[in-house]
Amino acid sequence: MDLWRITWFTLATAGLATLLMAFPGVLLAWLLARGRFRGRVLLETLVSLPLVMPPVATGLILLSLFAPLGPIGRLLGRAGVEIVFTWKAVVLAMAVMGLPLLVRTVRAGIDQVDRRYEAAASTLGAGPLRVFLTITLPLARPALLAGAVLGFARALGEFGATIMIAGSIPGSTRTLAVGIYSFAETGRDAEAAALVGVSAAIAFTALWFSNWLSSRPGVRG
């Protein structure tokens, strides 16, 4: 069995998914923490939706959007990009499912940043973007790292959305989580158990790292 191949594939796709969710995730966290606009609660609800919806349902929505005849899939198809049932679909499913955790963690971190620092920076001539990049983000760095680790950990374990949009193609889209299911289903219990062991070790490491990050004291004046 390709234990190492599956492990490596899962780590790589989860890493890419974390990169993919980082920019929109931090932007959303900022909007939710500091923005004052109509529809903020609606946006917050939408962002968190994948956290509470059945992942399989999220996967089906993604599938209908990104399938070759779906609204987004058709556009991408014209550009020669195929998503569903490729490794790109794995990354997409992981990113969508990990995003809420990233946003919520980073948002909580930004909430903790004392607004006095942001106010002081603005009286010194800094516009909103400069305040965010030079004051808010550096002061929220522990939460930023913790959010990325949580999003990554969630991506590692993603199953429901992945199986809908990427399937379980050996050597092509099979991740640890999907692999465990496929092996167990076909009676290959020893291989399933090995993947469980690897998953547990990675999950433990990621969570421990995340907790360690958030237990560290932030910078204080």
Place this chain on the structure above:
Amino acid sequence: MIALDFTLRQGDFTLQICQRLDARVTALFGPSGAGKTTVLDAIAGLRTPASGSLVVGDRVLFDGRRGVNLPPQHRHVGYVAQDVALFPHMTVRRNVLYGRRPGQRLSLDAVARMLEIEPLLDRDVPQLSGGERQRVAIARALMSTPELLLLDEPLAAVDVERRRRILPYLERVRDELSVPIVYVTHDAAEVRQLAEWVVVLEQGQVVRSGSPDVV
């Protein structure tokens, strides 16, 4: 010239002020809860008046009727808040240089010398004492070459001994730079030493104003 003529509401509290300030140093004097800090916040653009106008020199910062409300970063108002809010993740030098504008005449050396913070420049903020923080915060505000400097109880956080040592720095800022200062305090001795004009606030209203000797 600073022309304040505005009303600002905050829950049950209403601040109403109509004053023209021409002095080099104006003190806002009064008990806590009188609205002194709110006046500074409004001038700096951190709170928005309900109505009225706010003019510094020939620049309109706020005009409710014409819909003018400059954001803080465009007001060119230096503000040293009571808690000074030095950026904890930057060295003193980076703090002081944060608001420097391109092509300005004031050099870091000159400001650092005036406030005697040269030995502190490479320190981290958590290592500073209360008095040092005050001086660094004043330097940081000055380096943004403001057209007006707002100081909120710059001496409240320091003990009497240090207070005596910081006052001369404020006098230097007053005498060496042509930046008008509006200064919040509840200490009458400070008013006599620094201010040329006093505005006394109580419960959001101006009850008296004039030169320190008269008031």
